[in-house]
Amino acid sequence: MTRSLATSERIALLMEGIGSRAEGPGRVYLVGGATAAIIGWRDATVDADLKLDPEPAAVFEAIAALKEELDINVELAAPDQFVPALPGWRERSRFIVRHGQVDFFHYDFYGQALAKIERGHDADLTDVRALVERGLVDVDELARLFERIVPQLVRYPAIDEAGLRRKLTATLEELRGDVDAK
Numbered sequence: 001m002t003r004s005l006a007t008s009e010r011i012a013l014l015m016e017g018i019g020s021r022a023e024g025p026g027r028v029y030l031v032g033g034a035t036a037a038i039i040g041w042r043d044a045t046v047d048a049d050l051k052l053d054p055e056p057a058a059v060f061e062a063i064a065a066l067k068e069e070l071d072i073n074v075e076l077a078a079p080d081q082f083v084p085a086l087p088g089w090r091e092r093s094r095f096i097v098r099h100g101q102v103d104f105f106h107y108d109f110y111g112q113a114l115a116k117i118e119r120g121h122d123a124d125l126t127d128v129r130a131l132v133e134r135g136l137v138d139v140d141e142l143a144r145l146f147e148r149i150v151p152q153l154v155r156y157p158a159i160d161e162a163g164l165r166r167k168l169t170a171t172l173e174e175l176r177g178d179v180d181a182k
Contacts, residue, residue, distance in 0.1 A: 019099020
């Protein structure tokens, strides 16, 4: 079933709806296109990607109803499903709003950037560039954080460490050049 794109307005309604229907406290982290739409470098996204941590009571029932009411796709997906969680990701996650007992955050921009670099699609690299241009990610800090998770890459058998390191190095060099050119 094809659904409507998740615009910033629909994502805001999703957050309000989750907050009003959840039966307990928790945190919801927006990821990927949802972050891009809320911050504004994209008009919309195909899926509103979320991470629940800790999971609010009755959140799955709320999501099931809201995806129908708002006619949007909602996925449970986060960078730490694809690359190791970066140290301090919770503390770096930027607060958006509180609805009811639920706090909403943008998932750590550094974690989002690294997962997008690992995936490597053109749209992902455009998002990484937007994160850097908006001052949400510092390329040197991203390189430092990557080094801290290298020992954990063994837990992600789909990741080739040398390949990811090459992609990261090439992306960071390009981004540094973009910053220097300005």
